[in-house]
Amino acid sequence: MAHLWSGRFAGDPDAELFAFGSSFRFDRRLFEDDVRGSRAWAAGLARAGVLSAGDAAAIEEGLAQILQKGMDDAGFVTPDHGDEDVHAFVERELITRIGDAGRRLHTGRSRNEQVAVDLRLYLKRRIPDVQRAIAATIAQFVELADRAGDALMPSYTHLRRAQPVLVSHFLLSHCAALRRDVDRLGAVLHEVDELPLGSGAIAGTAYPIDVTGLAEALGFTRIARNSIDVSGDRDFVASFLHAASLGMVHLSRIAEDFILFTSEEFGFFELSDAAATGSSLMPQKKNPDPLELVRGKSGRVVGHLTGWLVTMKGLPAGYNKDLQEDKEALFDAEDTWVGCLRAVSSVIGGLTPNAATSARAAAGLLLATDVADYLVAKGLPFRDAHEVVGALVRRLLNEGRTFDELSPAEWRQHSPLFGDDVRQAITPLASIQKKQTPQSTSPAAVAAALADTKDWLARQLPHK
Ligand code: ARG
Numbered sequence: 437m438a439h440l441w442s443g444r445f446a447g448d449p450d451a452e453l454f455a456f457g458s459s460f461r462f463d464r465r466l467f468e469d470d471v472r473g474s475r476a477w478a479a480g481l482a483r484a485g486v487l488s489a490g491d492a493a494a495i496e497e498g499l500a501q502i503l504q505k506g507m508d509d510a511g512f513v514t515p516d517h518g519d520e521d522v523h524a525f526v527e528r529e530l531i532t533r534i535g536d537a538g539r540r541l542h543t544g545r546s547r548n549e550q551v552a553v554d555l556r557l558y559l560k561r562r563i564p565d566v567q568r569a570i571a572a573t574i575a576q577f578v579e580l581a582d583r584a585g586d587a588l589m590p591s592y593t594h595l596r597r598a599q600p601v602l603v604s605h606f607l608l609s610h611c612a613a614l615r616r617d618v619d620r621l622g623a624v625l626h627e628v629d630e631l632p633l634g635s636g637a638i639a640g641t642a643y644p645i646d647v648t649g650l651a652e653a654l655g656f657t658r659i660a661r662n663s664i665d666v667s668g669d670r671d672f673v674a675s676f677l678h679a680a681s682l683g684m685v686h687l688s689r690i691a692e693d694f695i696l697f698t699s700e701e702f703g704f705f706e707l708s709d710a711a712a713t714g715s716s717l718m719p720q721k722k723n724p725d726p727l728e729l730v731r732g733k734s735g736r737v738v739g740h741l742t743g744w745l746v747t748m749k750g751l752p753a754g755y756n757k758d759l760q761e762d763k764e765a766l767f768d769a770e771d772t773w774v775g776c777l778r779a780v781s782s783v784i785g786g787l788t789p790n791a792a793t794s795a796r797a798a799a800g801l802l803l804a805t806d807v808a809d810y811l812v813a814k815g816l817p818f819r820d821a822h823e824v825v826g827a828l829v830r831r832l833l834n835e836g837r838t839f840d841e842l843s844p845a846e847w848r849q850h851s852p853l854f855g856d857d858v859r860q861a862i863t864p865l866a867s868i869q870k871k872q873t874p875q876s877t878s879p880a881a882v883a884a885a886l887a888d889t890k891d892w893l894a895r896q897l898p899h900k
Contacts, residue, residue: 440524440547459521459760464513465767469557470522470550471503473654474530477545477633480650486544486643491537498534502526522554523547544645546637548667548755555762557654559628559676562770564897567618569777570683571896574611576784578889581607586879587791588798588864589704599805600798600864603704603789605877608885610690615892617683624675631656635663638754667755670748673762677741680769681734687776688734691727694783698724704794708786726783730776737772740765798864800838804829806867807839807858814853824851 439449475496482492505512519525531538581604589606590597631654634640634647640663647659660666697704707724715721744765747758804825811821828850832838839862847854860866871878874885 439520440527440542454518454520457520457757457760458515459763460515460519460525462764462767463522463551463554464515464525465763466522466551466554466558467506467513467526468503469554469561470526471499471506472557473550473553473633474526474541475499476650476653478541479653480633480645480647481540481543481643483646483649484644487537487540491540494534494537495530495541498530498538499526501533502529521547521551523550544636544641544643545633546635546667548637549632549635551759552632552635552666552669553654555670555766556628556630556632556656556672559672560625560655563621563625563628563676566770566774566777567621568897569774569781570614570618570621571893573777573781573784574614574889575893576781577607577611577614578886578893580784580787580789581886584789584791587789587794588868589794590798590802591877597797597800597802599802599877600867601877602868602879602882603791603794604886605882608882608889610686610693611889613686613689615889617679617686618896620679620682621676624672624679627672627675629656630658630660632660632666632669635660635666638664638667664753668751668753668759670744670759670762673766674741674744674748676766677737677744677769680773681738681741683773684734684737684776687773687780688731690780690784691724691731694787695724695727695731698787702793702797703790704797706788706790707783708788711783711786724783726779730779733772733776737769740769795864799840801829801832803839803862803864803867806862806870809870810858810861811851811853814855816851816853 478487478492478495478499481487482489487495513522513525517525517528519528527538527541530541584603584607587603588600589603591599591601591606631647631651633650633654634645636642651657651659660669694705694707696702698707707722709722711724711726712722713725715723744762747761751758807828808818808821808825811824812818816824828839831850832842840859844854844856844858847858868877868879871881874881
C-alpha cells in the first residue's frame with residue numbers, strides 16, 4: 437500500500453515496524469475533528485486562491501460524505517485498511533471518492549499542525565462533557581446534603597476527632613474541591629483555544645492563508661505565536677493531564693472518606709446494596725469496591741501525567757514522533773476520570789446518612805475548644821484557657837468521663853470562671869452555632885453555601 441510519504445522510498449516499510457509506528461488504532465477518536473479541520477483548511481485554500489472553486493466544492497462534498505459515513509457506520513473508521521493514522525485515513529477516503537481534487541487538500545499543510553489542531557478541537561468539544569460530569573457529581577453531593585439536614589458529625593484532623601460539624605458542611609467540602617476542578621478545566625480550555633494552522637511542518641506556510649478567518653471558522657479566538665513552537669507544543673496535553681490528575685486525587689480522597697465513613701468503625705453513612713459487593717467466603721461482608729477502584733485508578737492518571745512530562749522533557753524543538761504518545765495518555769485519562777466521576781456519583785446518590793451514629797461521635801471531648809472559648813469569653817487569655825482545659829481533659833480521660841458529666845463544683849475546681857451556664861454552652865449544637873464566618877459550619881453559613889452551590893449548578897452547561 438502507498439503511504440502519504442511513499443514517493444521518497446524505493447521499498448515498503450517493514451510491516452511490523454509500520455504497525456509499531458501507526459497511531460490509527462487510537463487516533464481514530466479524532467476522526468470528526470480531523471474532517472472538521474480539513475474542511476476549514478480547504479475553504480482557507482480556496483479563499484487564498486490556491487484551490488479552484490470547483491476543487492474546493494468537491495473536497496467539501498467528499499469530506500461531508502466521509503463524516504456522514506463515519507457517523508452512520510460504526511465499522512467505517514477502523515484500522516482495516518492499514519492507514520498510518522487518522523489523517524492518512526481521511527485523505528485516502530477523500531481521494532478514493534473525488535480523485536485529483538482530493539490530492540490537492542494537503543497543499544501548504546502538514547500533519548504536524550493537523551494533529552495539533554485535531555487534538556485542540558477534540559478537547560474543545562470534550563472538556564465541557566467532563567465539566568458536566570463533575571457538575572453531576574456535585575449535584576449528588578448537594579442532594580445528599582439536603583437529605584442529611586441538620587445531622588452532626590465530627591470533623592477530623594490527623595484522623596483524630598477535632599470539632600463538631602454539620603454533615604452537610606463536610607459534604608460541601610468535597611463540592612468546593614470539585615468546583616475547582618471545573619475551573620481548572622476552564623483554564624485548560626483557554627490554553628487549548630489557539631489555532632495552530634498556518635504553521636506548516638515547522639516554518640509556516642508558503643500560501644496566503646487568512647489564519648484569522650480560519651480561526652473564526654474553527655472557533656478559535658487566538659492564533660499560535662510561533663510555527664516552530666506549534667510543531668512541538670503539547671503543553672496543553674500536560675495541562676489537561678494535570679487537571680485530570682488533581683481531579684482524580686480529589687475523587688480518590690472522596691473515595692477514602694466514604695470507605696472509612698461507611699465502615700463498621702465509623703458507620704456515619706450506609707452504602708446502598710447497589711454500590712457494594714460481597715465476599716465469596718465471608719457472608720457478612722459489604723465491600724465498597726467501586727470506591728476502592730476509584731482510589732486505585734487515581735494512580736494510573738497521575739502516572740499518565742508523570743509519563744507525559746518525561747516524554748516531553750528531552751525533545752529537541754519541533755515535531756518529534758515521541759509526541760504521538762500524547763493521545764493514549766490523554767484519552768485514557770479522560771475515560772478514567774469520567775468513568776470514576778460516574779461511579780462516585782452513583783455511590784454518593786445511594787448513601788443514607790446515619791444521623792444518630794454520626795451525632796454520637798460528635799459529642800464528648802472534641803468540645804474542648806468550645807470550653808476554652810467559654811473561658812476566653814470570661815476574660816481569660818486564650819493560652820491560659822488552653823492550659824486549663826488541657827488539664828481538665830487529662831482528668832476526664834483518666835476518669836473515663838466527658839464534659840457533660842461534670843458537676844458545677846467540679847467545673848469550678850478547674851477555674852472559678854466556670855459558671856452555671858457552662859452546661860448549655862458546651863454541646864455539639866452550641867459549638868456549630870457559635871461559628872461566625874461564611875466558610876464555617878454555622879448553620880446559617882452552611883445553608884448559604886448550599887444555596888450558592890445550587891445556584892452554581894443551575895448556571896452550569898445543561899446536559900446534552
Ligand atoms: N500520528 C502522528 C502523531 O500522532 C501525526 C503527526 C505525524 N507527523 C509526522 N511528521 N510523522 O503525532
